[in-house]
Amino acid sequence: MRRLAVSAFLGVAFLAMAASPAFAAGDAVFKDKNCSSCHYTTGPAQEKSIADQLAKKGPELWYAGSKFKKTWLLAWLQDPKPIRPMKYNSITAKNGGDHPKLSAVDAAGVTDFLMGLTSADVEAGLITPKYKPKAKLIFNKKMPCLGCHKSPDKKGNVSGGLSGPSLVGASKRLNPDWIYAYLSKTTTFKPYRDMPDFASYLSESKMKLLAAYVANFK
Amino acid sequence: MLRISLMAAALFGLNMFAGAAAQATEVKQVFDFYCAQCHGTDGKGGGVNVTKDIATTPRDFTNKVDMAKRTDDDIRTVIKGGGPSISKSALMPPWGKTISDADVELLVTYIRAFAK
Numbered sequence: 373m374r375r376l377a378v379s380a381f382l383g384v385a386f387l388a389m390a391a392s393p394a395f396a397a398g399d400a401v402f403k404d405k406n407c408s409s410c411h412y413t414t415g416p417a418q419e420k421s422i423a424d425q426l427a428k429k430g431p432e433l434w435y436a437g438s439k440f441k442k443t444w445l446l447a448w449l450q451d452p453k454p455i456r457p458m459k460y461n462s463i464t465a466k467n468g469g470d471h472p473k474l475s476a477v478d479a480a481g482v483t484d485f486l487m488g489l490t491s492a493d494v495e496a497g498l499i500t501p502k503y504k505p506k507a508k509l510i511f512n513k514k515m516p517c518l519g520c521h522k523s524p525d526k527k528g529n530v531s532g533g534l535s536g537p538s539l540v541g542a543s544k545r546l547n548p549d550w551i552y553a554y555l556s557k558t559t560t561f562k563p564y565r566d567m568p569d570f571a572s573y574l575s576e577s578k579m580k581l582l583a584a585y586v587a588n589f590k
Numbered sequence: 591m592l593r594i595s596l597m598a599a600a601l602f603g604l605n606m607f608a609g610a611a612a613q614a615t616e617v618k619q620v621f622d623f624y625c626a627q628c629h630g631t632d633g634k635g636g637g638v639n640v641t642k643d644i645a646t647t648p649r650d651f652t653n654k655v656d657m658a659k660r661t662d663d664d665i666r667t668v669i670k671g672g673g674p675s676i677s678k679s680a681l682m683p684p685w686g687k688t689i690s691d692a693d694v695e696l697l698v699t700y701i702r703a704f705a706k
Contacts, residue, residue, distance in 0.1 A: 422623050463627050463638045516672070516683040519628065519639055533639030535627035558688075566623055569687040573672070 398485025401478045413489055417563050425564040426461050435491035435561060439550045442487050448545075449479035455545075457522065457534040491553075493560045499548035499583045507585030510578060517582075520567065523589055536567060539589050548587035555579050617696040624689060625697070628681075633704035646679035651704035658705075665698050 402408060410430035412418060417432065419425045436445070452471035459465040474482060503526070511517045520536035530540055542551070554561055556579055558569040574582065621631075628637040633651035640647055649656060668676045672684030689697070 422619050426623070458638060463622075463631075514680055516681045519644060519681045519683070531643040533628075533641065533644065535637075535639050564623075566627060568683040568685050570684075572687050573684050 392484065392488070394481060394484035395488045396485075398481035398483065398488075401474075401481045402485055405472065405474065405478065405482075407472070407482070413486075415489075415491065417559070417561065419563050422564050425562075428461065430460055432561075433486060434489055435494070435550075436486040437488055437490040438494040438553075439547060440486070441545060441547060442483060444545045445486060446479055446483045449474045449482055450476060454538075456537045463535055491560070493557055494547070494550050494553040496549055499552045499580060499587060501543055501548050501587035502584040503588050504581055504585060507581045510574075510582055511585060515570065515574070515582075516568075523586075528590065539586055542586050542589040546587065548583060551586050552580060552583035555583055613696065617693070617700045620689065620693050621697060621700055624685060633701065644681060646681055648682070651701050654705045657702070662698050662702075665701060666694060669694050669697060 402413070410428075411433045412428075413433050413436075415432075415434035417434075419428075450473060452469075452473060454467040454469045454471075456467050459467050511523065517523075518532045520533040522530050522532040522534070522538040522540055524530050524540050532539075555574075556571055556576070558565070558571060570579070621629075626637055628639045628648045629635055629651065630637045630640075635648040635650045637648065651657060664676055668678065668682060669689065670684065670686035673679040673682035675684070685694075
């Protein structure tokens with residue numbers, strides 16, 4: 373069943389990517405290097421319970437092409453520095469910084485493959501990265517974002533909690549429009565996540581302000 | 591504890607026993623997944639997010655005196671609406687759209703049990 377779904381997906385992907393043999397080559401490397409033992413790459417989200425989320429060994433990558441910036445991804449796959457302060461799905465163990473590394477050639481292929489995995493739920497062109505004092509106030513004081521995420525201030529001093537991914541360097545790593553989609557359409561990307569759904573606590577305009585603010589983090 | 595459960599199972603039928611046990615496991619999982627990152631799995635308020643960067647430390651659920659000052663309704667309200675809903679720190683997030691009402695009720699009981 374799963375294999376069927378995978379081949380059906382690949383069929384569609386191949387049609388869409390017909391002009392890109394790099395996508396297929398990257399997909400092969402992804403399987404060869406066992407990346408699929410920890411990451412799933414077929415959407416929509418498959419988690420049906422907290423237990424499903426906790427059983428995962430790494431983040432889902434089925435919308436990687438909508439989430440990441442290509443230059444960041446290419447570099448990170450060759451030199452994967454920790455993103456989450458804690459080990460994945462743990463609130464007690466530190467991130468061991470032991471993510472598998474790829475050679476430049478393999479990383480280029482995998483980057484093409486992953487950047488081809490996009491989500492129709494991410495609308496392009498909505499968010500422009502921007503520092504606004506009002507957004508900072510929401511992030512640090514009015515809402516609990518700082519409690520779970522590390523972020524830099526204007527001078528580059530980093531502060532914040534440890535359970536969420538570090539948002540330091542989000543301007544290089546994340547697509548601003550994905551950040552907005554992630555905040556406003558919670559269950560599309562993470563049906564079970566230990567970050568609250570803020571959709572009904574923040575107006576659309578404040579949500580956009582916050583997304584633009586996170587997208588500006590150096 | 592096990593003996594009591596077994597007796598209960600014998601008395602009330604295995605189905606009910608399995609149901610209650612499943613619910614107990616579930617609420618611990620809910621607490622550990624959403625709440626423990628700040629409150630700690632032991633409820634003492636020393637979760638991983640509680641660092642020097644955090645202006646307000648979470649309440650210690652094992653503190654009987656402090657907990658006696660809170661009604662069940664306060665606890666329910668603050669879980670759903672966040673700290674500001676009972677004039678407390680905004681570092682306590684609003685979980686009303688994330689955690690179901692049924693699970694919030696189970697959490698109220700689970701949190702109360704820390705101070706017993």
